[in-house]
Amino acid sequence: MAAAKCQFTIFSNCNNIKLAEPPSMYGIKFDYESHPKFLGVVFDPKLTFAQHIEQVREKCMKRISILKILANKNWRITKTLTNFYYALVRSLIDNLSFAYNVICVTNIDKLQRIQNSAVRTIFKPQPFTNLSRLAEANSIVSINIRMSELNRRFVIKNNASGNPLFKRLVEEYVRGFNSGRVEFKKSPLSFYISTITHETNTTSH
Numbered sequence: 001m002a003a004a005k006c007q008f009t010i011f012s013n014c015n016n017i018k019l020a021e022p023p024s025m026y027g028i029k030f031d032y033e034s035h036p037k038f039l040g041v042v043f044d045p046k047l048t049f050a051q052h053i054e055q056v057r058e059k060c061m062k063r064i065s066i067l068k069i070l071a072n073k074n075w076r077i078t079k080t081l082t083n084f085y086y087a088l089v090r091s092l093i094d095n096l097s098f099a100y101n102v103i104c105v106t107n108i109d110k111l112q113r114i115q116n117s118a119v120r121t122i123f124k125p126q127p128f129t130n131l132s133r134l135a136e137a138n139s140i141v142s143i144n145i146r147m148s149e150l151n152r153r154f155v156i157k158n159n160a161s162g163n164p165l166f167k168r169l170v171e172e173y174v175r176g177f178n179s180g181r182v183e184f185k186k187s188p189l190s191f192y193i194s195t196i197t198h199e200t201n202t203t204s205h
Contacts, residue, residue, distance in 0.1 A: 003028040009036050013046055049099045053107045056092050060114045063088045064121060071121050081122040082138065089118055093143060097150040112143045 003025035009032065010017050022029045035051055036043050042052035067089070071081055093111050096103070116131045125134055132142065141149070158166035 006030045007033040007036060009033050009043065009045065011045055011047055047102055049103060050107060053096065053103070053110065056096060057110055057114060060089050060092055064114070064117055067118060068121050078122055082140070085118045085122065089114065094146070094150060097147045100147040100151055108144060115143055
């Protein structure tokens with residue numbers, strides 16, 4: 001490991017955290033990085049993923065610009081344009097589903113506005129058209145529902161596969177929740193994990 005290339009960050013809800021001495025290796029002190037990037041994901045001290053979401057938004061809007069160029073042609077290709085949106089735009093949004101339970105409403109709305117822009121581009125609705133109903137009529141679900149569904153699929157798939165790491169996560173969550181150390185409503189995937197646990201307990205009885 002090259003110590004000179006290492007950085008460190010601190011994840012906390014506190015605004016002012018200072019270390020007496022930064023971590024080091026082989027006598028080389030690590031530089032502090034408030035927004036480290038790991039496997040393409042930009043983290044932040046409070047794990048809001050706001051900066052990462054902004055980068056995703058910018059990428060999506062550039063791709064929607066391509067969508068607009070294609071939509072200006074006098075071709076009836078709404079299905080093709082919808083597939084284009086799914087493949088090149090919504091796929092970027094889907095990659096954020098891992099953080100669905102900690103993304104604030106404001107940032108979810110930002111992502112929904114990206115989809116709204118795509119829906120307007122694809123279907124060219126009349127002014128004041130209800131975009132939510134238009135999207136629903138064309139089987140394009142809201143970002144909120146989409147992310148929730150992706151989370152649900154993830155939990156069901158890992159639970160069915162017997163993934164040992166996932167099983168350990170569920171067991172640790174249940175122990176923490178039963179002891180009162182886990183805040184149920186804010187725990188990532190808590191609803192689905194609790195559902196699986198309930199179903200397992202019901203079956204065993």
